Amino acid sequence: MNRAKSPPIDRNYKKPKLKLPPGACDTHFHFIGPQEQFPLKPDHVFSQLEFEDTTEDDWLVMQAAMGLTRGVVVNSMMYGHNYEIVLHGLGRFPDRLRAIITPWPKITDRELELLTNAGVVGARFAHRLDPVLDERLVARVAEHGWSASYLGNIPDWRPKILASPGRIVIEHAGHPPTRKGLDSPEFKFVLQCLDTGRCWVKINPRFSSENDFPFADTKPFVQKLVAHAPGRIVWCSDWPHPQYFKPMPNDADLVDIMADWVPDEKVRNRIFAENAAEAFGFPPP
Numbered sequence: 001m002n003r004a005k006s007p008p009i010d011r012n013y014k015k016p017k018l019k020l021p022p023g024a025c026d027t028h029f030h031f032i033g034p035q036e037q038f039p040l041k042p043d044h045v046f047s048q049l050e051f052e053d054t055t056e057d058d059w060l061v062m063q064a065a066m067g068l069t070r071g072v073v074v075n076s077m078m079y080g081h082n083y084e085i086v087l088h089g090l091g092r093f094p095d096r097l098r099a100i101i102t103p104w105p106k107i108t109d110r111e112l113e114l115l116t117n118a119g120v121v122g123a124r125f126a127h128r129l130d131p132v133l134d135e136r137l138v139a140r141v142a143e144h145g146w147s148a149s150y151l152g153n154i155p156d157w158r159p160k161i162l163a164s165p166g167r168i169v170i171e172h173a174g175h176p177p178t179r180k181g182l183d184s185p186e187f188k189f190v191l192q193c194l195d196t197g198r199c200w201v202k203i204n205p206r207f208s209s210e211n212d213f214p215f216a217d218t219k220p221f222v223q224k225l226v227a228h229a230p231g232r233i234v235w236c237s238d239w240p241h242p243q244y245f246k247p248m249p250n251d252a253d254l255v256d257i258m259a260d261w262v263p264d265e266k267v268r269n270r271i272f273a274e275n276a277a278e279a280f281g282f283p284p285p
Helices: 056-066 084-092 109-118 135-143 155-163 185-195 216-228 251-261 265-280
Strands: 025-029 070-074 097-101 120-126 147-151 167-170 199-203 233-235
Touching: 025 056, 025 233, 025 265, 056 084, 056 251, 070 120, 070 265, 084 097, 084 109, 109 120, 109 135, 120 135, 135 147, 147 155, 155 185, 167 185, 185 199, 185 216, 199 216, 199 265, 216 251, 233 265, 251 265
Parallel strands: 025 070, 070 097, 097 120, 120 147, 147 167, 167 199, 199 233
Antiparallel strands: none
């Protein structure tokens, strides 16, 4: 099969203008490879693409350049229910890493216990990987203190998410369609999740309909989220930006966009550090 090449990341990491606070955390990124050691799932949903390796050591370079000291690695859909690569990272960096995986439905309670002890703090539910939300699994991971992390904004899932037990994490601001404005059902659902008092929302410009910085269409949504629940908003890079087919962003710009989105330094530092620590089980920064 001829496989298209996913756009390469920008590895020329410039220094951000923002100085990040102690304990600054990237709450959403992915490890890919080395694929000789950690091969992708052969029939994953993006199997028509070819991806470059972005390893733990590559991630360390990015973190150092950005001024980040903590991270939450999200197991990519390209690995399906295989979380070996994530466990490898947790073994190397137990103090600075936490992880979110996609457990298979028949995972045992003992496995959940072992994974919890290793540093896994959440289960990811993605409609593109598993179209039917496994409500029993959501309840089981909640019993272990994990959050349920949701990719996408699926109408059939919304009432089930709101009724679910435990912590909720909404990825990429819930992917609200920017053209529909702040009153869209998609965005109102994200605010409803925040109103439960047990939801955290990850912000970055991934949901923009624009091709490049400053992604102006995202700003009203982010500022509404921050005003609505400043204590439960967290920042993420989405490095290495898989399945991103616009001009590849430089990660320093993704840090610096926060100065425009959240001008209040105290609130901004809270988003980078304290909120992430509370949401994902790090010691207070």
